[in-house]
Amino acid sequence: MNKVLMSGNNIIGEAAIRAGCRFYAGYPITPQNELTEYMAEHMRNAEDGVFIQSESEIAAINMVAGASAAGARVMTSSSSPGISLKQEGISSMAACELPGIIVNIMRGGPGLGNIRPSQGDYFQATRGGGHGDYRTIVFAPATCQELADLTMDAFDLADKYRTPVMILADGMMGQMMEPVIFKKPKKRIYSDDFILKGAGNGKSKFIRGLLLDVIDEEEHNWKLARKYSVITKNEIRREEHQIEDAQLVIVAYGTAARIAKGAIKRLRENGMKVGLFRPITLWPFPELQLRALAANVKNFLVFEMSTGQMLDDVRLSLQGYAHIDFHGRPGGAVPTPAELANVVARLYEKVD
Amino acid sequence: MNKVLMSGNNIIGEAAIRAGCRFYAGYPITPQNELTEYMAEHMRNAEDGVFIQSESEIAAINMVAGASAAGARVMTSSSSPGISLKQEGISSMAACELPGIIVNIMRGGPGLGNIRPSQGDYFQATRGGGHGDYRTIVFAPATCQELADLTMDAFDLADKYRTPVMILADGMMGQMMEPVIFKKPKKRIYSDDFILKGAGNGKSKFIRGLLLDVIDEEEHNWKLARKYSVITKNEIRREEHQIEDAQLVIVAYGTAARIAKGAIKRLRENGMKVGLFRPITLWPFPELQLRALAANVKNFLVFEMSTGQMLDDVRLSLQGYAHIDFHGRPGGAVPTPAELANVVARLYEKVD
Amino acid sequence: MKGSIKIDKELCKECHLCINVCPQGHIIPTKEYNAQGYHPVGTNNEKECTGCALCATICPDIAIEVYRE
Amino acid sequence: MKGSIKIDKELCKECHLCINVCPQGHIIPTKEYNAQGYHPVGTNNEKECTGCALCATICPDIAIEVYRE
Amino acid sequence: MIIKTIFSGFGGQGVLMMGISLAHSAMNKGYHVTYLPAYGAEMRGGIANCTVAVADEEIASPVASEPDYLIAMNAPSLFTFQNKITSGGTIFLNSSIVKDRPNRPDVKVCTVPCVDIAQDLGNPRVANIIMMGVFIKKSGIVPDDIYLKSLETIMGSKKKGVAEINRKAFAAGFDYLKD
Amino acid sequence: MIIKTIFSGFGGQGVLMMGISLAHSAMNKGYHVTYLPAYGAEMRGGIANCTVAVADEEIASPVASEPDYLIAMNAPSLFTFQNKITSGGTIFLNSSIVKDRPNRPDVKVCTVPCVDIAQDLGNPRVANIIMMGVFIKKSGIVPDDIYLKSLETIMGSKKKGVAEINRKAFAAGFDYLKD
Amino acid sequence: MAKKVFGRPKSLKDKIFHYCPGCGHSIAHRLIAEVIDELDIRGITIGVPPAGCAVLAYNYLDVDMIEAPHGRGPAMASGIKRTLPDRIVFSYQGDGDLAAIGIAESFHAANRGENISVIFINNAVYGMTGGQMAPTTILNQKTTTSPAGRHKILDGYPVKVSEFFSQLEGVTYIERCMVNSPTNINKTRKAIKKSFQCQMDGMGFSLVEILSPCPTNWKMNPIDSCKWIDEVMSKTFPPGVFKDNTASVKKAAEGAS
Amino acid sequence: MAKKVFGRPKSLKDKIFHYCPGCGHSIAHRLIAEVIDELDIRGITIGVPPAGCAVLAYNYLDVDMIEAPHGRGPAMASGIKRTLPDRIVFSYQGDGDLAAIGIAESFHAANRGENISVIFINNAVYGMTGGQMAPTTILNQKTTTSPAGRHKILDGYPVKVSEFFSQLEGVTYIERCMVNSPTNINKTRKAIKKSFQCQMDGMGFSLVEILSPCPTNWKMNPIDSCKWIDEVMSKTFPPGVFKDNTASVKKAAEGAS
């Protein structure tokens, strides 16, 4: 297949369509508009493809839930404030066990904030910003190629576990262009018992999140919890980069991880043994994998484009076994590799 | 002042009005309807009191934001799904530094769930279910008296720090009646520089969360972060109950903490030295206070009416210094003290 | 026309809408309880049923079946 | 009526709406740049301004002040 | 001392009001109290119930692991709660409606045909107050005068005359048990 | 080898397209590339810019700490970015518009009156392509034929004739520097 | 032998309704089931019940159903219908659901002319949550959140959904009916049938508004509730056909691709 | 000496608009400032700008302002106005803001008859986010999300806010104007003034819809944009007064408490 130069937003759209996504509903918001626009142009050309520019983010998530229940592969996308509005809907999809992809191309926040790349929605994405005990799988791609690959994988996992899956990236990932090769999508595998297509001559079915009986609702909660354990066991992904001899490991995801790679290059050129641990699934978080590193590495630096959110997960993972520093650049600030290298170099001196 | 027997929902309403709340907007949802209804009846009787039954939870939070900007003490209330819908608005109020009280009388979730008492919204409340780096102070009362007291305090803190404050309780707290004495509210102290009343002959002002300039937005994020540090330093509240000689400490908040107290009574009657650590502010979480306990106590049981959310904060606090068990009853199940006592007794045996 | 009705007493919720619409006065209250805790309605055999089905049409709980000869 | 206009070249965004509405043809394009990167409009002193203020009324950027004698 | 009581019945039988009136009078007697309704407003039908705890010290939990008393105003209430009652506890049964009897030998049963008594009084709606008369006497948690005052306070905003009817109903219950 | 270039100018000057065309041609030459626009769509006005990285190995970060080249199509771009350029780097200046010159002695400057050249060609809109001609020649990142092919691919969907004009503009730029 | 002339429709499950005595939801459910039977579309129908007293509609209607978050039924129904254009999709909604929290979704589904049916139960209160003021609460009506009666200045006016939505170009058919008497109930059945038929013919968005008694929250007995609809409620919400483009849309549809 | 007959209104700050050349927002801002000057209400006015190209309106209008989340201006304005009933409160909104994401808040603020003014900029696209289809995009109009033109079946119909909102009882005054010529601009100024005056007189909700050029996203030059409003856009959205109850409401208000 050919290498093409595309922006992150367009790549998500193209990968989704190739993966068999046939229903997209969304509402414009910067910096993810190109994705909505890509779908507007290409979805209606795809066989049976449906594109709806919904009246709001809330309508979008519920349209997508409906289409998912009717058996389509579905996606919606937005950016931070719009994702906040989808929280009830995401919670509801999780409760009803409806597969679907939610893309969050994060911008600076809170509130209207700005439209620069940011990572301030980590908590919302990984803890379930909606109400109740649920989780969504969260992918955090760091390159355009990964954006393409993970988008396709997201559909497979959503079907496999009947759960909403979030792709969490930021304005930089959305806008940036890189060459990309679209892999061949897997055949869709899913059990369609839950799908509503009309009862035909058979028994009618229903899908619901309301379980007025406490025993039912509690059991449903535990059922979801068991599912989340299985996901945690099977689906963790992470990248380890130059950690073999590392004295200090940077923990970063997405755009921040790229900047970190740039910084590491500089640092290594100056003889500093620095590595990178990059969670690719933010939930489930690669907790054990990170803790394993602490056997050899005693110093970690969490670098986030926020005031510190993944930091909690790193602290939970390391459980006091290693020293953790934090460097944050919230509000849309994207530091250069050089800047980060300076920060790390200062810490590295203390390490030695 | 007289002792009166009132339900939790009504107590919040009465305490708010006494504390000078003059603007309430809300949308019905069980199990907090009595609060909305109390406000409908009593707010319009209060001088200058405004009650609006808004068209939705989203409208409510934004009405409240507007009234807050105009200088009123404001409150809105809802339950889990409705609180999810308010997330964009809460994030926006935090960004604009607008004081205001948000009451969440939690029910079973995710999705429509049921209307039983539950504690599944801990993450949403404490991590900011909305987008971006912000926090809200979160009070978790466990008795009706505390509901009255904390509601009044919530208004004071909201003004003091110009921040939304959440009162997080559950259907049981909302429905339950206990005798209560309303304390005398403090005089409202706040700087009104930010309040919009029309510019008069002076300079016009504006309130906004949009800071297109990255440097401004980043600085705004750090400014908020500094404010949150100050709150963390000054405003942590917790109760320690029979921990002096405790071999095992239950960590629980709100309704769960009450059940825990009942269990502890039974356990102590059987000679088991069990205590309770009850966070009253869930954010800021009494991290250091809890860690301090680990000097003497090596076994903790986190008990939540969820599949385990505060558990993260307890793990973050204890940092591996003590063993942590978890007992959860999600989905609206409210265990009896006896049941919990059994669970604890089994663990206690292992402790010895 | 001659008709008859069959009341499912377990379904009835004592709303009395049927009594109100029956032109014949064929339906009457009773003092029994059903499992739901309601007093289901019964028939008054002194008044004849025409099978007009007005009662069944308005019965919210589909407690009435109507037969015609 | 005799009038005159004062164009604030730094405010002008080269939309040419003023040119379009001026009944006198008093306003014309220029080749200069302003700090915003636009070519602000100028006046053509061969055509007389009546001070009708149509240009100022439509100017989105309030770049025109109008004077009358 | 801590006493926990569950009141349970159909939606329209006024069981929540029974619980509130007990809680209120116990408060006025100076006790610590909690009143906890089981809540079903988003669900039509079904049974209503509430738990009242009365104690001379702070009440840890408003939830009753093993209530001392059960007032069962209908059959489903009996089935639902009879196994929760503490050994040696008492079940008050609305015997006008409930034909079944508890299957536990270790609890006392007090049957009160309160609907019939109410009908005799000409007001079937006060069956619950009659039951309260029996309960207040038998349980001895609060004196009858304090209870009646609370009842009046609670019903206060409603029409006059009602107080009189309630007093009579209460008395009928209070006097029902001669022992 | 890794080369980072910033293209910057007013919204309408086509600077993003300059970056994309470089990235595309470098990709076709077999390099690793990233193209990163600075984004301002929710904000009218202001300057547009983008960063292109070209390397013969995986590119860690698409953000340029110290770019090797700056193409400044207007004055604000020069002011904003001149201090970021790596020592020994080159600034390409649209000297038709920008009268100022960089205040750093350690960077090379290449002034190109690309708007004037474009006007001479009868098409002021191709100033950016002319500048690319100069840049491609001077930087040597990709051969001119590969670049021109990419340019055609990118402009592909647009009207015919445009290709011809672009080729001419590119040639004019490519030939502008005789050295 | 006696012939059964009235019985339980096939498309209703054999369950006791959880609704209060005299509740209009029960009647509306039965009518929908009857229409589904008549049109023989049980096997291809997908329903979307709301948050509201009818949240458990899937316990009764024997067709595929998916519960929507409060107010979002029309969005969900749009998603389903676009995915399965040959299924019959309806959204069932209360007045709070449709006209308060969900007004955006209903408005825009109607405006898009989604080929779905909306069954709209107007009972002038929020039934499920205990009788609060609804957008359709009439002026001066007392509810738990308008204890002194709905005040036009403070609380605004009753929202006339049928009148209002008829203005939208995307809408094909709208009728307001009542379920307070056998005659009106039969009219309502016809309207529901027409709405489903409209959809089956690909003619676009239709809505049937049903004035429906809520004796519990109106604090009236069921018989008085039926009277109140006649004597009071229907003065604010007059029954009738507010829009019927089925004839002209059919033509247009035949012309289009 | 020459007398200045046209200059910058006092209630505008001395800042360069960030709007594109020929953008109607700039004109609308100036008109609001002129009206505020004329009515001498700068000191008691509070404005609520939207998410949209006008998000930075507080940089220009020299009155107290608070930014609303996208679409929620009328809710926020309601909160402000109820708290400070003697201030003049207006919400400024684009078509996406008012009629898409914010339709519920606008609808219900109007229905409640909130005593506020809504200035509604209809430019038939989402300007700020780069020209996507808006609720008011006209049929067959090409936008970035309707690349083949708005399709009535797939995308629904242009929403006629003025026509529609006029149906609401809570609404006192609605007019649709245009800012594409000096004459129309002067009419628009009058309408805005009337709306503010309506509020000052306590007469309730009013809305001024302004057809406003967005040359950037229409991909036309400013002059053609003005023409397009005349020749195309105003055919779907005819200007005019859609409701004017100021006379009768005044009377009623005098009668009420």
Ligand SMILES: Cc1ncc(C[n+]2csc(CCOP(=O)(O)OP(=O)(O)O)c2C)c(N)n1
């Ligand atoms: C987001 C959200 N807000 C509020 C509720 C609570 N709620 C459930 S149904 C309902 C309104 C019911 O009224 P209506 O739609 O008129 O239906 P009815 O019960 O009267 O048939 C409300 C407010 C909810 N479930 N979800």
Ligand SMILES: Cc1ncc(C[n+]2csc(CCOP(=O)(O)OP(=O)(O)O)c2C)c(N)n1
């Ligand atoms: C919750 C949310 N969703 C989406 C956006 C992105 N957004 C900002 S303005 C806007 C629409 C702008 O269109 P319009 O309201 O017509 O205003 P215009 O720019 O055309 O004046 C959108 C979708 C946002 N800021 N917040």
Ligand code: SF4
């Ligand atoms: S109408 Fe039906 S439910 Fe009502 S009383 Fe008659 S049989 Fe019973």
Ligand code: SF4
């Ligand atoms: S069928 Fe007609 S006559 Fe017979 S009981 Fe029913 S209403 Fe009366």
Ligand code: SF4
């Ligand atoms: S004032 Fe009138 S005549 Fe003078 S320049 Fe302006 S439009 Fe032309």
Ligand code: SF4
């Ligand atoms: S109308 Fe104003 S901005 Fe436009 S060209 Fe004329 S002076 Fe310049």
Ligand code: SF4
């Ligand atoms: S509350 Fe009203 S709408 Fe709900 S079931 Fe009862 S009568 Fe019906």
Ligand code: SF4
């Ligand atoms: S995009 Fe359109 S609406 Fe926005 S500033 Fe530019 S011309 Fe005005």
Ligand SMILES: [Mg+2]
């Ligand atoms: Mg209703």
Ligand SMILES: [Mg+2]
């Ligand atoms: Mg617009």
